[in-house]
Amino acid sequence: xxxxxxxxxxxxxxxxxxxxxxxxxxxxxxxxxxxxxxxxxxxxxxxxxxxxxxxxxxxxxxxxxxxxxxxxxxxxxxxxxxxxxxxxxxxxxxxxxxxxxxxxxxxxxxxxxxxxxxxxxxxxxxxxxxxxxxxxxxxxxxxxxxxxxxxxxxxxxxxxxxxxxxxxxxxxxxxxxxxxxxxxxxxxxxxxxxxxxxxxxxxxxxxxxxxxxxxxxxxxxxxxxxxxxxxxxxxxxxxxxxxxxxxxxxxxxx
Amino acid sequence: xxxxxxxxxxxxxxxxxxxxxxxxxxxxxxxxxxxxxxxxxxxxxxxxxxxxxxxxxxxxxxxxxxxxxxxxxxxxxxxxxxxxxxxxxxxxxxxxxxxxxxxxxxxxxxxxxxxxxxxxxxxxxxxxxxxxxxxxxxxxxxxxxxxxxxxxxxxxxxxxxxxxxxxxxxxxxxxxxxxxxxxxxxxxxxxxxxxxxxxxxxxxxxxxxxxxxxxxxxxxxxxxxxxxxxxxxxxxxxxxxxxxxxxxxxxxxxxxxxxxxxxxxxxxxxxxxxxxxxxxxxxxxxxxxxxxxxxxxxxxxxxxxx
Numbered sequence: 095x096x097x098x099x100x101x102x103x104x105x106x107x108x109x110x111x112x113x114x115x116x117x118x119x120x121x122x123x124x125x126x127x128x129x130x131x132x133x134x135x136x137x138x139x140x141x142x143x144x145x146x147x148x149x150x151x152x153x154x155x156x157x158x159x160x161x162x163x164x165x166x167x168x169x170x171x172x173x174x175x176x177x178x179x180x181x182x183x184x185x186x187x188x189x190x191x192x193x194x195x196x197x198x199x200x201x202x203x204x205x206x207x208x209x210x211x212x213x214x215x216x217x218x219x220x221x222x223x224x225x226x227x228x229x230x231x232x233x234x235x236x237x238x239x240x241x242x243x244x245x246x247x248x249x250x251x252x253x254x255x256x257x258x259x260x261x262x263x264x265x266x267x268x269x270x271x272x273x274x275x276x277x278x279x280x281x282x283x284x285x286x287x288x289x290x291x292x293x294x295x296x297x298x299x300x301x302x303x304x305x306x307x308x309x310x311x312x313x314x315x316x317x318x319x320x321x322x323x324x325x326x327x328x329x330x331x332x333x334x335x336x337x338x339x340x341x342x343x344x345x346x347x348x
Numbered sequence: 349x350x351x352x353x354x355x356x357x358x359x360x361x362x363x364x365x366x367x368x369x370x371x372x373x374x375x376x377x378x379x380x381x382x383x384x385x386x387x388x389x390x391x392x393x394x395x396x397x398x399x400x401x402x403x404x405x406x407x408x409x410x411x412x413x414x415x416x417x418x419x420x421x422x423x424x425x426x427x428x429x430x431x432x433x434x435x436x437x438x439x440x441x442x443x444x445x446x447x448x449x450x451x452x453x454x455x456x457x458x459x460x461x462x463x464x465x466x467x468x469x470x471x472x473x474x475x476x477x478x479x480x481x482x483x484x485x486x487x488x489x490x491x492x493x494x495x496x497x498x499x500x501x502x503x504x505x506x507x508x509x510x511x512x513x514x515x516x517x518x519x520x521x522x523x524x525x526x527x528x529x530x531x532x533x534x535x536x537x538x539x540x541x542x543x544x545x546x547x548x549x550x551x552x553x554x555x556x557x558x559x560x561x562x563x564x565x566x567x568x569x570x571x572x573x574x575x576x577x578x579x580x581x582x583x584x585x586x587x588x589x590x591x592x593x594x595x596x597x598x599x600x601x602x603x604x605x606x607x608x609x610x611x612x613x614x615x616x617x618x619x620x621x622x623x624x625x626x627x628x629x630x631x632x633x634x635x636x637x638x639x640x641x642x643x644x645x646x647x648x649x650x651x652x653x654x
Contacts, residue, residue, distance in 0.1 A: 121592075123352040124359050156650035158456045166464075166639040172456040172650055243647035277352065277359045308354065315354040319587050327583025330591045331576045334407045334598055338414025338572075341602030345419075 106136035108144065108290035108298040117275060119308040125252075128273040128304065132288055135267065143186065143193045143291040144261045146271045147204050150181025150253075150306075151282030155244055173240055180280035181253050182209060185260025185271040194294045202289065202296060206245050206254055252276035273304075281306050355590035356400040362596055369408060369597035373604025377416040378612045379624045380564025382409035382543025382571045385470060386627070387597065389635055396593065398459060402449075402541030403582035404594040409543040410575040411598035413568045415605040420565030427516040427562045430526060431569035434548070437527035438574035441534015446581040449539050456650055463635050465540050470632025473546055477625035484618040517558045517566075525556065530570065538578050543571035546628055560617060 110132030117126045134142050155178050158169035186193060190205045200208045248254035253276065261271045273286065284304040289296050308316050319326045351362045368390060376383035384405050391401035420426050452458040487493075508522030529551055533544035548567040552558045558566070583589040612620065 119352060121352050122350065124350055156456065158648050158650065160643050160646050160648065162642075167641075167643060168460050168639075169456050169648060240647075244649075247645070247647060247649045278357065281357075312352060312354045315591060319355055319583065319589070319591070323587050324580065324584040326587075326591070327580035327589060330407050330583060330589050330594055331410060331579045333591070333595060334411035334579070335414050335572070335576065337595075337598050337602050338411045338605075339418065341415045341606055342418035345603075345606040 104137050106134065106138075106140065106142065106290060106292060106297050108288055108300055109133050109135065110146075110286075110288040110300050110302060112273075112286060112302050112304060115302075115304055117279075117304065117306040118310075119281065119306060119312055120310055121312055123277060123312070125277045125279065126275045126306075128275070130271045130273060130286060130288070130302070132269050132271075132300070133267050134269065134290060136292075140292050143188060144269050144271075145187075145190065145193060145204055145289040145291060146185040146261060146273075147202075147287040147289070148181070148183045148185075148273050148284060148304075149179045149287075150280050150284050151179070152177045153180035153280060154178075157240065157244055157247070159240075159243075175241075175244060178209070178244065180282070181275065181284065182206065182248075183255040183257070183273065185257040185273075187259070187261045187263070187269075189258040190256070193291050194296075198294065198296070204289065206249075206256055209245075251278055253278060275306065279306055281308060351592065351596070353396075353400075353590050353593050355588065356396050356404075356593055358395055358397075360394065360396070360593070360596075365593070365596040366600040369412075369600030370604035371600075372408075372597075373412040373415070373601035374608035374611070375604075375627070376409075376412045376545075376601070377419070377605035377608025377610075379545075379608075379620060380416070380420075380549060380567050380612075381545030381624070382413055382568075382575065383545075383601075384409045384537075384542035384575075385466070385540065385546055385631055388541035389466070389631060391593075396590075398462065399449075399453065399586065399588045400590050400593070402462075402539075403579070403586065403588035404590045404597070405541040406537065406543075406575040406578040406582060407589060407591075407594035408597040408601050410572055410579060411594075412601040412605040413543060413572045413575065415602040416609045417565060417568045417572060419606065419609040420568065423565070424516075425562050426565035426569050427514055427558070428566075428569065429512075430514045430517055430519075430556075430558070430562075431566045431573075433512070433523050433526045434530040434533075434566075434570040435573035437530020437532075438534035438537070438544075438570055439530075439577050441531040441536075442538045442574055442578040442581060443534075444531070445535035445538025446578065446585055448535065450586065452539075453650075459648070460639075462540060463639050465536065466632050467636025467639065468632075469536065469540075469547060470628045471636065473550055474625050474627075474629030474632055477550060477621055478629060481618045481622035481625055485622060488618070517556075517562055519556070519558065521556070529555070530574075533570075534574050534578075537574050538582070543575050545571055546624075564612075 113129040155175040156172040158172045160167045161170050184205055199205050261269050263269045286302040288300040290298040349362045350359050352359045372383040372387045388401050388405045392398050452461050508524045510523045512523050513520050533547055537544050545567050552563045
């Protein structure tokens with residue numbers, strides 16, 4: 095917020111904390127609800143809005159459109175969006191478009207509509223397996239349609255969300271918001287950005303970190319499968335054959 | 349009781365999966381097929397990423413097949429030599445199939461090829477089997493003599509070189525057709541997440557003219573080898589085998605297979621075939637159906653990075 099004009103009156107400040115900073119993915123993981131608490135400190139008690147933006151680790155997104163070819167529907171060549179967050183949600187005291195102008199939200203990357211997928215400058219082509227994935231550039235004609243599709247599909251999976259009244263004041267200056275992580279939430283480091291808006295401008299900001307990680311047997315198996323894939327395969331086949339043999343022995347005795 | 353799967357990264361209901369495994373295992377033991385063609389679509393429908401469903405299902409098929417093959421071995425209903433030759437072809441086929449699957453994932457066309465394969469292979473085989481078995485059921489009801497079995501085997505079986513004796517199947521034929529069949533089934537095994545029994549069983553009966561008594565056991569024996577290999581390859585190359593998912597399925601699967609193998613002796617062969625044909629046909633049409641209807645959502649997200 096360096097380019098903000100120096101305030102004439104004492105500045106308003108926002109402060110916040112998460113009830114959990116480490117979400118552990120165990121075998122009974124079914125998503126998580128994390129409560130964020132915060133407070134607004136403003137000696138002048140000017141009208142304030144709070145916006146919480148939570149971002150998960152970036153994940154490349156490959157998306158294809160179904161096109162009719164003859165009698166059947168087939169996938170078009172996939173389009174790749176680089177650097178879109180794997181999880182993204184906003185919570186605010188009011189709908190974002192009533193808190194600030196689009197240009198302000200755009201510069202902050204606040205709101206699903208203003209989410210900037212950091213696409214390569216002039217659009218490139220990514221070649222793999224002899225097929226060419228189109229990397230969409232920000233200027234493409236049907237960019238908007240693809241982008242909407244990404245947001246729509248992600249929202250349906252609970253990975254992108256906007257809670258227009260997700261931040262509520264529980265006491266005069268004390269507010270609360272809830273972050274809902276679905277089971278499909280990606281593993282990795284998340285950031286929660288808490289913005290205080292006054293008069294359509296961001297006046298104070300706090301960042302809080304959050305990690306989602308597999309622990310215990312879930313982590314053990316995942317690491318095993320990726321670090322020793324061949325041994326992992328042999329072990330799983332061994333279990334399968336052993337179980338088959340065991341069942342036939344048990345049933346024979348009966 | 350919900351369980352989070354470490355590789356599939358979704359949460360599933362564990363008892364439901366065990367019961368599903370048992371139901372499919374029962375069908376597997378009864379008809380001498382792996383049952384993958386039933387289970388893989390169900391897993392995908394339940395929200396397991398298709399690539400994980402295909403790879404983990406190969407593991408489940410290996411388990412149920414082992415369970416029922418042991419039962420068939422006791423009845424001397426397995427032609428190990430024929431099974432071994434088929435499996436040699438199957439090994440080559442799964443190597444090819446796993447690589448083909450990687451390329452298809454890269455092209456974003458894996459779903460299409462999986463759906464098309466189901467539609468074509470299950471549709472054709474289900475249709476043929478249903479016609480044939482309904483024909484023999486009707487003939488028996490009418491009291492007509494069974495259709496001439498056409499014991500004159502196709503001449504090409506004898507014209508080809510590299511002949512080998514298969515005493516248990518009472519055959520003396522070239523090894524080329526069984527190897528080719530094995531390769532073909534191995535490729536399908538990797539792409540469709542199936543053992544390939546639904547193709548092997550009819551092919552052994554109608555193409556290789558093996559005696560009906562050894563067909564089921566031999567098919568299962570070759571399926572064990574092919575799916576075990578597919579499992580290891582999928583884990584090694586694609587890291588898509590979910591051991592927790594596979595274990596849940598196989599707990600039910602191995603028990604269901606035992607019960608199914610026992611139940612099979614209570615039915616007539618052609619009635620079993622008619623029933624199997626019906627199941628095969630329905631699954632094939634269901635999987636292919638989606639290709640023809642206008643999708644509600646014209647866009648699809650590809651799982652992970654592939």
